[in-house]
Each structure stands twice: as C-alpha cells, then as structure tokens.
Amino acid sequence: MATPVKVHGPPLSTAVSRVLACLIEKDVQFQLIPVNMSKGEHKSPDFLKIQSRAICRYVCEKYAEKGNKGLYGSNPLAKASIDQWLEAEGQSFNPPSSVLVFQLAFAPRMKIKQDQSLINQNHDKLAKVLEVYEKRLGESRFLAGDEFSLADLSHLPNTHYLVNATDRGELFTSKKNVGRWWAEISSRDSWKKVVDMQKHSS
Amino acid sequence: MVVKVYGPIKAACPQRVLACLLEKEVEFQIVDVDLEAGDHKKPDFLLRQPFGQVPAIEDGDFKLFGKVLGMCSLTLGVIYLFIFIFKCVNILLLAESRAIIRYYAAKYEKQGTNLLGNSLEERAMVDQWLEVEAHNFNDLVYTLVFQLLILPRMGKQGDTALVLSCQQKLEKVLDIYEQRLSTTAYLAGDSFTLADLSHLPALRYLVDDVGMWHMVSQRKHVNAWWETISNRAAWKKLMKLANY
Numbered sequence: 001m002a003t004p005v006k007v008h009g010p011p012l013s014t015a016v017s018r019v020l021a022c023l024i025e026k027d028v029q030f031q032l033i034p035v036n037m038s039k040g041e042h043k044s045p046d047f048l049k050i051q052s053r054a055i056c057r058y059v060c061e062k063y064a065e066k067g068n069k070g071l072y073g074s075n076p077l078a079k080a081s082i083d084q085w086l087e088a089e090g091q092s093f094n095p096p097s098s099v100l101v102f103q104l105a106f107a108p109r110m111k112i113k114q115d116q117s118l119i120n121q122n123h124d125k126l127a128k129v130l131e132v133y134e135k136r137l138g139e140s141r142f143l144a145g146d147e148f149s150l151a152d153l154s155h156l157p158n159t160h161y162l163v164n165a166t167d168r169g170e171l172f173t174s175k176k177n178v179g180r181w182w183a184e185i186s187s188r189d190s191w192k193k194v195v196d197m198q199k200h201s202s
Numbered sequence: 203m204v205v206k207v208y209g210p211i212k213a214a215c216p217q218r219v220l221a222c223l224l225e226k227e228v229e230f231q232i233v234d235v236d237l238e239a240g241d242h243k244k245p246d247f248l249l250r251q252p253f254g255q256v257p258a259i260e261d262g263d264f265k266l267f268g269k270v271l272g273m274c275s276l277t278l279g280v281i282y283l284f285i286f287i288f289k290c291v292n293i294l295l296l297a298e299s300r301a302i303i304r305y306y307a308a309k310y311e312k313q314g315t316n317l318l319g320n321s322l323e324e325r326a327m328v329d330q331w332l333e334v335e336a337h338n339f340n341d342l343v344y345t346l347v348f349q350l351l352i353l354p355r356m357g358k359q360g361d362t363a364l365v366l367s368c369q370q371k372l373e374k375v376l377d378i379y380e381q382r383l384s385t386t387a388y389l390a391g392d393s394f395t396l397a398d399l400s401h402l403p404a405l406r407y408l409v410d411d412v413g414m415w416h417m418v419s420q421r422k423h424v425n426a427w428w429e430t431i432s433n434r435a436a437w438k439k440l441m442k443l444a445n446y
Binding site (some may be wrong): 076 | 298299301302304305308309322323325327329330332333334336337
C-alpha cells in the first residue's frame, strides 16, 4: 500500500491548490499537512520551494496510469501542446493575475494599502492575454486541445479568486469563449473539492 | 524530416531551441523572420504563433510556438529589436521555447545527449530548475540587457536605479545557484540537462554583452559550471552559426 503523498501548505495558497487539484484528478491519495503561516513556517530558509507546476508534472508522470490519464497528454504531441500552454500560464497569465489577486483579494484582508496604478497596469496586461485566450478557445474546447489538461488546471487557482473574490471577474465572464471555458473547468469535481477544502481551512 | 525554426539566430529563445536540437543531433533549418518588415505579424505567421512572436517550430504537421526575448546583439541592428520590444514590452514574457525543448528532449530521448535526467525524481529537478530559470533568472538578465544595451543604442537613457536593483536581485539569485552547484555538478544533478541548457543564452548575454562577467567569475562553482556548459560542442557550434 503506497504511503499517501504529503502536501505541506494551506489550501488557500494558489500554488498548493494547484497541486491538490492535480492529485485529486489523478486519484492519488494525499495528506494535507497544515503550515502555520502566522508563525512564519512557510518561509523556509531555502528559497527553492519546489514549484507547483514541477510537482504537478511529476505527479502526472509518476501516476500516469491512475485517475485522469490524459491530464498531461497521452502522447508526446499532446504533451507538448500542454507544456506550451503551461508555459503561457506561468509566464503570461500568472504574473498579472497574481498581482491582481494579491492587491484585490488579499491586501485588504491583510490591511495592506492597495496600489492603484499597479492594479490598473496588471488589469490591462491580463486583458491582453485573455484576448489571445479568447481566440484560442474559439478554436479548441480547452487550451491544449479537446481534453481538459494540466494547462487548464493550472489556471484554476488565480481565476477562482478573481471571479469570486474581486470585482474583476468580468475579465473572464464577459468573453464568450473564455467564459464558457471557465464555467466548464471550474465545475470539475476535483476543483469543487479543492474549493471545499479552502472553505474548511480558514 | 527537417525541423524548421523560425526566428533570428541571435535571439535568446531561438538559441535555447537550437542548442537543444544540436545536443539531440536533430537536423534543422533556420528560417529567418524579419521582425523589421513585420513578418511576425503577417497572417500566415500568426497561424503559427498566436502571440505573434518568434520562434515558432514547424516539424511536419506539428507546430509549436515560442517567443523571442528580443535579446539580439549589436550586429543585428537595434531597429528591429526595438519594434519587437516595443510591441511586447508591456505584454508578457512567454517562454514557450521551454515547451519546445521539452518536446524534443523527450521525442529524441534515445539519440544525442540525454537532457532529461535518469529518473522521475531527476526529471522533477529538471522541471524545477527550468521554472527557476524562467521565473527568477531570465527576467532579471533581460531587464539588464534592455537597459544597458538596447536603450543606449537607441539613443535613450537606461534606468540606472532599475539596473542597480536588478543587479542586486541577480546577485542573490546567483548566490542560490552557487550553493546548489557546490553540491552537484549540474543544476538537476550529476549530468547536463535541459535545466542547464536553458540558461545558456541569457548567461552569454550577462557575461559577454553587458559587462557583468564578474557576477559569474566571482562565484567558484557558478564559474566552473558556466565554463563547462559553455564549452559543450553543441553550444560552440551554435555560437559559430550565429557568428559570435
């Protein structure tokens, strides 16, 4: 019997929720180990926190035969397309959306002053990226092709916050294809479970 | 089947892809994209690359896109770099060159250099350091190149405060690399992988073009690593092709 995978960190963290969604898709048992953010446990001296995308890739390779088998592509070409959109997520989508999530959803709660010009700048950046996504999602059902993949999954954490905890959800919902895609990926069982875990952890 | 690589050979992202193809002994053909003439914005190119950037790969029926970080050198001419940067500086720094190299490293696993590590765990380390390169290293070098090389040649003043800030951040990042490389010969372990390869283009800019070779040479293990990886036959071949 395999020992469950241990996941360290709060489900509210976008990186952690990305990994959780992946594990649930792959039907891999895990154990969530809480990290006390207020005690600063999460700031390990080693800045090399293993990146959540690397972890997801590893989980998909290691448990290739479990759960959603196509999550990271069932052949090299499919995988390359997924990698491509994972890079787009990491490099283009993540930076502006993370800033917006922090500024609009977390800063107020943490009583940190919001930076309006930063918000505006990143809103515009994200809007431009989503224009490319709108076109892409008019050509295929999901980002990398016709099946839900790690590339779509990787977008779940930040988009969830933007749509549900800020007033910028219309960046997504006002676009026909992006809106359709968001509705579909956010209603997956795996993501619903993660959202549930987030609700019960705070 | 010859792989077509679209993009100027002096730019960082195509170089990443070309270095990989050379390591894997995969035949390729470079199709130069005239950024000045706006080739990369023409409809048939956009079919290949939705973000309208370079490089793009065409391999039989399979097309993958990537993006130039615009790090062209002196002799290429700053004008078309400017047009390119002007269009993308406020947008996004895509790095799909890393998706392209992942694909080729896996497709040609059995030939050329093994670039993926020898186990799942090593592959995870390769992935991790590819992410570190993409998220923590690359942008800093790119900013330095832009401020110290590109802007002055366009007759504009670079932002000294920004340069200083990038330098300071980069020093901290390289300290981490120094620590890592004091325990392993290469970033992901004991052999050369995609993780090391991915650093080559930007490292070359840092060392050769913006006068910051001391950042590398002052760090014993980073220096040894740079010397080793930049002396690889495939990289030297690429340097020759690019007329350095």
